[in-house]
Amino acid sequence: MPLRNDAALEFLLSRRSRPAKTLMAPAPSRDELMPLLTAAARTPDHGKLEPWRFIVIETPAMVRLAELTTKAGERLSKSPEDIAKGRSQFKLGQLAVAVVEVQKDSPKVPAIEQTYSAGAVCLALLNAALAAGWGANWLSGWVSHDAEFCAEAFGLASHERIAGLIHIATEASPPPERPRPDLAALTTWMAT
Numbered sequence: 739m740p741l742r743n744d745a746a747l748e749f750l751l752s753r754r755s756r757p758a759k760t761l762m763a764p765a766p767s768r769d770e771l772m773p774l775l776t777a778a779a780r781t782p783d784h785g786k787l788e789p790w791r792f793i794v795i796e797t798p799a800m801v802r803l804a805e806l807t808t809k810a811g812e813r814l815s816k817s818p819e820d821i822a823k824g825r826s827q828f829k830l831g832q833l834a835v836a837v838v839e840v841q842k843d844s845p846k847v848p849a850i851e852q853t854y855s856a857g858a859v860c861l862a863l864l865n866a867a868l869a870a871g872w873g874a875n876w877l878s879g880w881v882s883h884d885a886e887f888c889a890e891a892f893g894l895a896s897h898e899r900i901a902g903l904i905h906i907a908t909e910a911s912p913p914p915e916r917p918r919p920d921l922a923a924l925t926t927w928m929a930t
């Protein structure tokens with residue numbers, strides 16, 4: 739029997755994201771980030787394909803990404819509001835980890851399962867950061883779904899895409915709890 743871990747359970751029952759716009763310096767150092775990435779990489783992965791990788795966006799790189807967001811927004815004829823919203827995660831960002839889904843050829847593991855695994859990596863990284871006492875938030879934004887932006891900004895290849903941009907820094911103040919799902923409505927108990 740695995741040992742009961744009350745602290746871990748308590749964390750999972752109370753965890754919540756910290757909105758990226760409320761995060762401030764300092765962000766984790768490279769040494770502080772390594773255990774969080776290690777925890778994130780310890781994620782279920784059918785066939786041991788490792789269909790994901792990390793790109794750590796440090797503060798100086800945020801400026802370049804904000805500029806590329808404006809360029810992409812103009813190319814896509816986005817509204818000034820959408821461009822400003824897209825820029826804001828980089829303009830205000832201290833540090834973010836781009837979790838990149840890397841589709842691998844496999845006769846056994848369908849593409850969708852590799853996508854699920856990449857999503858699970860995002861949550862594992864978010865939770866590791868929160869458990870370590872950082873403020874953290876999983877964002878996407880329209881840029882993360884634009885292949886041309888992803889190629890120019892992150893050097894992604896055609897079989898790669900952004901699963902999430904996990905912002906990690908210091909929380910200004912803890913956010914209030916948000917409404918949580920109604921378990922009774924979501925859960926079916928199948929006894930036979």
Ligand SMILES: Cc1cc2nc3c(=O)[nH]c(=O)nc-3n(C[C@H](O)[C@H](O)[C@H](O)COP(=O)(O)O)c2cc1C
Binds near residue numbers: 753754875877
């Ligand atoms: C795949 C994915 C993408 C998201 N992208 C955004 C985003 O671009 N902007 C935003 O405000 N929230 C976004 N969210 C929601 C935030 O992560 C939000 O903080 C989160 O749902 C709060 O959940 P929690 O309180 O359980 O941690 C996204 C969530 C997911 C799963």
